[in-house]
Amino acid sequence: MSGNRGIGDMKQGAIRIAAMDGQPVEVTPEGNADLLVAACLAAAAQGDIAAYYDLGVAYSTGSHGAACDLIEAHKWFNLAAVAGHEESAWCRADIADEMTAREIAEAQRRAREWLAAGQRRAA
Numbered sequence: 001m002s003g004n005r006g007i008g009d010m011k012q013g014a015i016r017i018a019a020m021d022g023q024p025v026e027v028t029p030e031g032n033a034d035l036l037v038a039a040c041l042a043a044a045a046q047g048d049i050a051a052y053y054d055l056g057v058a059y060s061t062g063s064h065g066a067a068c069d070l071i072e073a074h075k076w077f078n079l080a081a082v083a084g085h086e087e088s089a090w091c092r093a094d095i096a097d098e099m100t101a102r103e104i105a106e107a108q109r110r111a112r113e114w115l116a117a118g119q120r121r122a123a
Helices: 033-045 049-061 070-082 086-096 101-122
Strands: 014-018 024-027
Touching: 033 049, 049 070, 049 086, 070 086, 070 101
Parallel strands: none
Antiparallel strands: 014 024
């Protein structure tokens, strides 16, 4: 891993996620791509900002087992950016250029919904 991106660090076509024991596990698109989104969602549910970013990358590029979905990508980049992930703000702006105002509004609604669901889980 490099820098301060943490367990969700994306590098060279692979995403590193935390296994149940907390050790990083590399998920490659060739091997176990089906597990990637589920694993990143689990990490995101625990507040892993790097997982938010990695989900944004997966959805924006249609890679790692995720279909290309700019609304979902914007949602995840938005959540990461709000949490302080600087690169996510740039990615969010890039994909927003390719989206309609309605699509952006839907992405923002989904981000708010995710945050609200997290607060309910914490309560």
